[in-house]
Amino acid sequence: MLDAYIYVFTSGLIWIFAGAGIGIFVGSIPGLSGAMVISLTLPMTYFMNGNDALLLLVSMYIGATTGGLISATLMRMPGTEAAIMTTLDGYPMAARGEPGRALGLGVLASVFGGIFAWVMLAVLSPPLSAIAVKFGPFDIFAMTVVALSLIAAVSQGSLLAGLISAAFGAMLSLPGIDPISGSIRLTFGFSSLDNGLTLLPVILGMLVLGQVLIDCEGVLSGTKAGKAKARVSMHWRDVTNYLMTYIRSSFIGTWIGILPGVGGTAASVASYSVAKAASKTPEKFGNGAEEGIIAAETANNAGTVGALVPLITLGIPGSVITAVLLGAMVIHNLNPGPLLFAENPDVAYTIIAGALAGNLAMFLIMVVATPFLAKLAHINKAYLLAPIVVFCMIGAFSVSSRFFDIGVMLVFACLGYVMTKARIPTGAFIIAYILTPMAEQNLRSGLVIYDGSFLPLITNPVSGILLAIAVLSIVWSLRSELKLRKKQKVS
Amino acid sequence: MYRFLTQNAVAIVFLLLVAAFAAASLYGSSLLPPASYEPLGSAAFPKALGLITLGLVALQAISLIRNHSGTESPMDPESVTRSFSWKKYRKPALMLATMVLYLAAMSYAGVDFRISTSVFLCLAMCLLARPDSPKKVLLIAGSSIVLAVVLDLVFKHLFYIDI
Amino acid sequence: MRFMTKTAIAALIGISFGAAAFPAQAEFPEKPVKLIIPFRAGGGSDGLARAVQAVIEKEKLLPAPVVVVNADGAAGTVGTRHVLESKPDGYTVLQIHQEMFAAAALGRVNYSPADFEPVIQASQGCMFVAVPIDSEFNSLQDMLDYAAKNPGDLKQADDIGSATHFPSAQLMAASDTSWTIVPTGGTSKRFAALKSGLLDMAFMSASWITRGKEDLKPLAALGNERFDDAPDLPTAKELGFDVEACLNRRYWVPAGTPQENIDKLADAIEIALHSPEVAAYLEKNGETLSIKRGQELKDAVAQDYQRYVDVVEIVKKSSAK
Numbered sequence: 001m002l003d004a005y006i007y008v009f010t011s012g013l014i015w016i017f018a019g020a021g022i023g024i025f026v027g028s029i030p031g032l033s034g035a036m037v038i039s040l041t042l043p044m045t046y047f048m049n050g051n052d053a054l055l056l057l058v059s060m061y062i063g064a065t066t067g068g069l070i071s072a073t074l075m076r077m078p079g080t081e082a083a084i085m086t087t088l089d090g091y092p093m094a095a096r097g098e099p100g101r102a103l104g105l106g107v108l109a110s111v112f113g114g115i116f117a118w119v120m121l122a123v124l125s126p127p128l129s130a131i132a133v134k135f136g137p138f139d140i141f142a143m144t145v146v147a148l149s150l151i152a153a154v155s156q157g158s159l160l161a162g163l164i165s166a167a168f169g170a171m172l173s174l175p176g177i178d179p180i181s182g183s184i185r186l187t188f189g190f191s192s193l194d195n196g197l198t199l200l201p202v203i204l205g206m207l208v209l210g211q212v213l214i215d216c217e218g219v220l221s222g223t224k225a226g227k228a229k230a231r232v233s234m235h236w237r238d239v240t241n242y243l244m245t246y247i248r249s250s251f252i253g254t255w256i257g258i259l260p261g262v263g264g265t266a267a268s269v270a271s272y273s274v275a276k277a278a279s280k281t282p283e284k285f286g287n288g289a290e291e292g293i294i295a296a297e298t299a300n301n302a303g304t305v306g307a308l309v310p311l312i313t314l315g316i317p318g319s320v321i322t323a324v325l326l327g328a329m330v331i332h333n334l335n336p337g338p339l340l341f342a343e344n345p346d347v348a349y350t351i352i353a354g355a356l357a358g359n360l361a362m363f364l365i366m367v368v369a370t371p372f373l374a375k376l377a378h379i380n381k382a383y384l385l386a387p388i389v390v391f392c393m394i395g396a397f398s399v400s401s402r403f404f405d406i407g408v409m410l411v412f413a414c415l416g417y418v419m420t421k422a423r424i425p426t427g428a429f430i431i432a433y434i435l436t437p438m439a440e441q442n443l444r445s446g447l448v449i450y451d452g453s454f455l456p457l458i459t460n461p462v463s464g465i466l467l468a469i470a471v472l473s474i475v476w477s478l479r480s481e482l483k484l485r486k487k488q489k490v491s
Numbered sequence: 492m493y494r495f496l497t498q499n500a501v502a503i504v505f506l507l508l509v510a511a512f513a514a515a516s517l518y519g520s521s522l523l524p525p526a527s528y529e530p531l532g533s534a535a536f537p538k539a540l541g542l543i544t545l546g547l548v549a550l551q552a553i554s555l556i557r558n559h560s561g562t563e564s565p566m567d568p569e570s571v572t573r574s575f576s577w578k579k580y581r582k583p584a585l586m587l588a589t590m591v592l593y594l595a596a597m598s599y600a601g602v603d604f605r606i607s608t609s610v611f612l613c614l615a616m617c618l619l620a621r622p623d624s625p626k627k628v629l630l631i632a633g634s635s636i637v638l639a640v641v642l643d644l645v646f647k648h649l650f651y652i653d654i
Numbered sequence: 655m656r657f658m659t660k661t662a663i664a665a666l667i668g669i670s671f672g673a674a675a676f677p678a679q680a681e682f683p684e685k686p687v688k689l690i691i692p693f694r695a696g697g698g699s700d701g702l703a704r705a706v707q708a709v710i711e712k713e714k715l716l717p718a719p720v721v722v723v724n725a726d727g728a729a730g731t732v733g734t735r736h737v738l739e740s741k742p743d744g745y746t747v748l749q750i751h752q753e754m755f756a757a758a759a760l761g762r763v764n765y766s767p768a769d770f771e772p773v774i775q776a777s778q779g780c781m782f783v784a785v786p787i788d789s790e791f792n793s794l795q796d797m798l799d800y801a802a803k804n805p806g807d808l809k810q811a812d813d814i815g816s817a818t819h820f821p822s823a824q825l826m827a828a829s830d831t832s833w834t835i836v837p838t839g840g841t842s843k844r845f846a847a848l849k850s851g852l853l854d855m856a857f858m859s860a861s862w863i864t865r866g867k868e869d870l871k872p873l874a875a876l877g878n879e880r881f882d883d884a885p886d887l888p889t890a891k892e893l894g895f896d897v898e899a900c901l902n903r904r905y906w907v908p909a910g911t912p913q914e915n916i917d918k919l920a921d922a923i924e925i926a927l928h929s930p931e932v933a934a935y936l937e938k939n940g941e942t943l944s945i946k947r948g949q950e951l952k953d954a955v956a957q958d959y960q961r962y963v964d965v966v967e968i969v970k971k972s973s974a975k
Contacts, residue, residue: 039695040650043704043722133849160551167544168509171516174540177728178533180837182815184762185533186519191735191764195727209590213583216619260846315865316846320694326842327696330861331704333938337845337865386615387638389590390608394646397654400732401690401725403598410590417583418508421501440536441837447529448836449809449852527971528814528835651721653688 004349008055008357015056016354020361023063024369027070030077030208031391033200034064035320036398042324042331050332051350057328058308058351059358061321062114065264065304066362069106069297074099074377077208077388081199081434082264082300084207084427085272088154089285089292096288100374104234105290106297107366109246112239113298114359116250117257117305122352126341129313132258137446138457142466143259144439147266147431149470150273152477154427159481162428165419169429170436172197179441180448192404197412201396202433205409206426208392210416212385234367238290245275245291246298253299257306260318264303265434271299277476305355312348314338495559502555510548516541582618589614597654604647604654609639682744682915683718689747689905692733694726698859698939702777702903703749705935709926716922729753729816731763738765742908744915747773751901752817752958759962760815760969767959772951773905774920776927779941780877780900781818781857782887784870786848794874794893797855801831808833811847811856813840815969818857821876821899823968824961828895832968845869857899860940863887876900883940902944902958904951920947 008016026037038060045053068083073090086106093102120128135143148166155162175186176196187193239246249271256267275295276285285292308325310316315337317323329336334347341348396409419426450456458464496503516537526532593611596602612635622628646652689707693699700722707720725733730753740746748770758766783794791797801808812819812835819835826832833855838847844856849869863872863883875881875889876899890897905923907916924945926932936943946954 039724040652042695046704046708133846134851136850136852160547160554164509164544164547164551167540167547168512171512171537171540171544174516174537175519180814181528181533182729182760182762182813182837183524183533185523186516186537188515188519191731194763195732198727213586216582216586217579260843310846314842314846314849316842323694324696327694327700330698330939331696331701331935333934335861335865335938337862338869339865339867342868380620382620383616385586385619386612389593389615390612390638390642393594394642394652394654398652400727401653401723402732402736403594406594406598410587410594413590414587415508418501418505422505423502424505436536436540444529444531445837447531448834451806452530528837651723653721653723 001345001349004346005353007051008350008353012052012055012350012354013357013361015052016059016357016361017365019056019059020063020358021365023060023065024067024070024362024365025063026060027064027067027079028373029067029391030071030075030079030388031204031393031395032079033395034061034068034080035324036200036395037064038321038324040398042328045328046331050329050334051347053328053332054325054334054347054351055354055357057325058354059361061325062301062304062355062358063362063365065301066107066110066114066297066366068300069110070103070373073102073106073293074373075211075381075384077211078203081203081430082268082303083296084265084430085154085268085296085300086293087207088272088296088427089287089289090296092286093288093290093293094377098288099377100370102288102293103366103370103374105238105293107363107370108234108238109249109294109297110301110366111359111363112246113250113253113300113302114305114362115356116247116298117254117302118352118356118359120254121305121309121355125309125313125352128258129310129316132260132310133314133316135259135462136460137442137449138460138463139466140259140262141439141442141446142457142463142470143256143262144266144435144442145470146466146473147262147269148435148439149473149477150269151428151431152273152473152481154269154272154431155425158423159477161424165424165426165428166432169432172202173433173436174440179437180444192402195400197408198399198405199434200399201405201409202412203430204392204396205412206416206419206430209389209409209413210420210426212389213413213417214420215381215385238294242291242294244278245294248274248278249295249298250302253302254306256299257303257318258309260310260316261438263319263434264300264307265431267299267303267306268296269431271295273473301359305359308351308355311336312340312351315340495556499555499559502551506548506552506555509544513541513544513548516544585618586615589618605636605639605643608642609636612638681717682918683716685745686719686721687716687745687747687919689720689722689749690733690737691722691724692726692730692736692748692750692753693724695724698779698901698941699749699751699903700724701935701939702932702941705932706776706923706926709929709931710922713925713929715925716918729757731757734765735763737906738769738908740908742910744907744911744919746907747919748906749776749903750906751903752820752962754906755959755962756815756817756820759820759959759966762815767955769909770906771909771911771916772955773907773916774923775902775904775944775946775951775954776923777903777936777941778877778900778944779859779903779939780875780881780898781821781859782863782875782881782884783855783873783890784848784858784862784866785855785873786851787869787871789854789871791854791871791873794890794895797873798829798831801829801833805832806834808855809836809853810834811836811838811844811853813837817901818899819969820962820965821897822857823965824897824899825890825895826968827965828890828897859901861938863940881940898961902954903941904955 026032068080069086071077071079072083072086073094076087076091078084078087090102151166152159175193178185252271253267256262272295275291276282279291307318307322311322317326326336334344393406396405399405416426520534520537523534596607613632616631691700691703703722707722710720725736737746737748757763785791814837838844841859847853872887875887
């Protein structure tokens with residue numbers, strides 16, 4: 001075990017820094033996703049030593065998750081899907097002239113979440129994954145219902161607008177192959193739609209190109225250089241002041257990351273809304289709240305590392321990226337699966353040590369780069385938007401090597417533009433779009449297991465408690481919406 | 492009536508769009524076979540979500556009309572002070588048109604990635620940055636070509652993306 | 655200075671656009687051959703394709719490079735369609751296993767294996783029947799008896815309509831019973847489902863014989879021969895059930911491709927398959943080399959497809975109950 005750490009922190013360092021650097025760079029470019037770059041890099045690692053390949057890919061994964069916060073903060077375009085929640089508070093803070101502060105908070109939160117989850121990974125992997133694997137389809141379904149019920153927290157303003165957006169997103173996630181019966185639905189005879197509307201083109205269209213179109217309207221020059229404080233501020237007291245938010249978000253992020261198939265986006269939604277509910281100043285959320293950035297960024301990085309738990313203990317990938325990592329192990333003859341710790345302990349410990357080193361490398365790179373990145377906020381956006389469009393085109397195309405997905409992306413760009421103009425929150429759309437297929441698949445395969453009975457949903461302790469939490473959170477958000485309306489009427 | 496339409500143009504367009512998609516979802520779900528593996532079947536989610544969406548659209552439409560007819564000013568100050576004008580949609584529309592042309596050039600016309608991308612980059616940057624001197628235009632054109640060639644090298648020849 | 659810049663720009667443009675047109679050669683292939691993998695990077699199909707591609711590249715088995723393109727989506731149909739719609743000239747090649755037959759047999763797609771020309775069969779990866787290690791079943795017969803006595807009670811982790819659902823239906827037909835298929839996903843998801851204790855049985859790929867030896871109990875091998883890793887495990891055929899669940903990885907081109915181009919591709923791939931690199935890859939994935947070409951391959955394709963079509967009705971209604 002010690003050998004693995006020594007290896008990672010000596011000759012492995014070059015791959016760690018290369019991976020983290022490339023990951024951050026790619027993650028920060030809207031249009032290029034972490035999953036894409038890791039899939040594309042995998043074939044190049046065929047000629048590398050297996051441990052080095054894993055170090056490179058794992059630190060790329062960590063870097064890409066963090067890199068997403070850069071464009072989310074500076075341009076309101078999430079570089080990766082897990083950064084959606086970061087746009088809510090990061091961008092307003094950067095726009096009011098504190099890009100350095102916003103980035104600093106995000107970086108500190110990322111490294112905190114990453115290291116926290118690393119501790120869990122290093123110490124508690126086997127018991128945690130043993131619990132996670134006992135989560136049946138109904139339990140996962142209940143989890144997604146909880147995450148969906150938190151949409152009110154991200155709807156920013158009118159609850160009704162948020163609900164329409166969510167229902168719309170949920171609806172558009174359905175065309176394609178039905179996850180249970182395998183039959184094709186809602187494609188109206190167009191075979192190009194057999195694969196449905198894929199996630200990457202939808203996200204890139206609605207959140208990135210939609211924002212590009214919005215930006216086209218306005219004045220394009222960035223924030224005034226004189227006004228903005230480019231200085232990056234990272235203070236120890238941020239950690240002490242918001243310690244509870246850090247720890248809570250790390251817990252939520254790690255745990256949701258461990259559950260197979262739920263993912264970093266759900267983790268940051270959950271942690272953000274819990275932080276908002278627990279905050280003394282919930283009205284600041286959405287207007288550049290420090291806690292908002294911390295909650296979102298801690299959770300998504302914790303989720304990234306958390307997703308490694310089922311991967312190395314059981315060989316079960318919970319996301320696209322971890323599936324590619326699993327492929328990397330197979331290619332390099334490292335025999336992933338429940339016996340990895342027993343038969344290839346050096347590989348298991350190399351990945352664990354790599355997760356730590358990747359986070360530290362990411363932190364170092366970000367600390368050095370952030371002052372320069374913060375200055376990006378002053379660049380005339382006119383010169384950034386066109387290349388971003390090209391990156392999005394390449395990104396959408398790379399999903400299945402076809403132009404159809406670029407067409408889908410352009411349609412969603414129009415939708416995103418119209419929605420932003422109509423003050424409909426796009427975040428709720430994307431979250432529902434991501435979670436609905438998960439909810440449907442788990443609910444219906446649970447029904448197959450329990451012979452068509454819905455009863456176990458309530459009688460199973462885990463799903464029962466989670467559904468109760470979902471109901472409470474819906475009631476709570478309805479109540480606060482009504483209160484808000486009364487206040488508005490009075491004033 | 493006219494004022495209502497112009498002030499809420501975007502909101503109305505959006506609601507109509509959503510309603511159309513919901514109707515399509517309901518129609519599509521009616522074509523699906525009945526459930527066979529479990530009680531819900533593949534039509535349940537499309538049907539339920541289509542209905543929920545239509546309901547929410549109706550609620551939102553009612554609240555739009557209410558806000559308008561109420562004596563108090565609507566919650567959205569922008570739509571009151573600034574009435575509807577096509578002018579501000581010109582640039583986004585042009586940008587979208589360039590993107591569509593770019594896609595069409597690559598997919599239907601099969602134009603080489605380097606050529607289509609440098610032309611697109613150049614056009615889009617000129618549209619957005621409004622260069623005021625020929626020198627700037629040349630600079631934009633030059634950097635577009637360089638960027639296009641670099642992207643081609645990285646993505647087509649290093650990563651083998653077949654775009 | 656100005657002249658210099660101009661020349662530099664001109665040169666750059668020249669290099670970038672000139673590179674596309676290289677001198678014409680008479681011999682196929684004159685330009686890169688695209689090998690379409692209709693699944694994601696890092697999976698079993700992708701791994702074999704990359705290994706073959708690397709050997710072809712290293713040994714210069716073809717005059718032009720082979721480029722692996724991942725076109726994932728809709729259970730392999732997105733990439734398959736991509737090849738179907740390409741020019742039948744041998745420059746677009748598909749590598750897929752029976753997932754193509756599954757989609758066609760169910761009528762999910764408007765093409766069939768007849769729209770393609772098989773180039774060569776490369777490898778075979780057989781599955782085995784697995785139950786959790788603490789399962790009450792100790793033999794295939796135990797399990798089938800239970801299924802017969804308790805209709806719908808036995809639950810198999812699988813994917814409805816996939817290339818493993820069809821062999822499951824074959825086993826149902828051969829044993830004249832049926833059970834419930836619970837959609838879970840690929841092999842690692844099936845493993846998780848067995849470990850959760852909610853499901854009773856799954857077809858797992860051969861590499862899980864060793865990988866899952868502390869968590870899974872194998873009941874029967876589903877190939878024609880026993881596994882080298884588990885010589886004591888009987889095959890289903892030995893036990894009297896005519897079932898075969900093996901993924902045969904094959905290369906295809908669109909129908910109408912000139913035979914000489916097909917032969918050139920097949921020759922290059924066959925040499926690559928005999929290389930130690932590919933052998934090493936196959937071994938660690940529990941697959942065996944299984945080269946078939948020409949008429950032998952066409953017969954095998956026809957037989958495999960027919961066996962899928964035979965059980966399609968069972969697949970469509972294997973909801974038990």
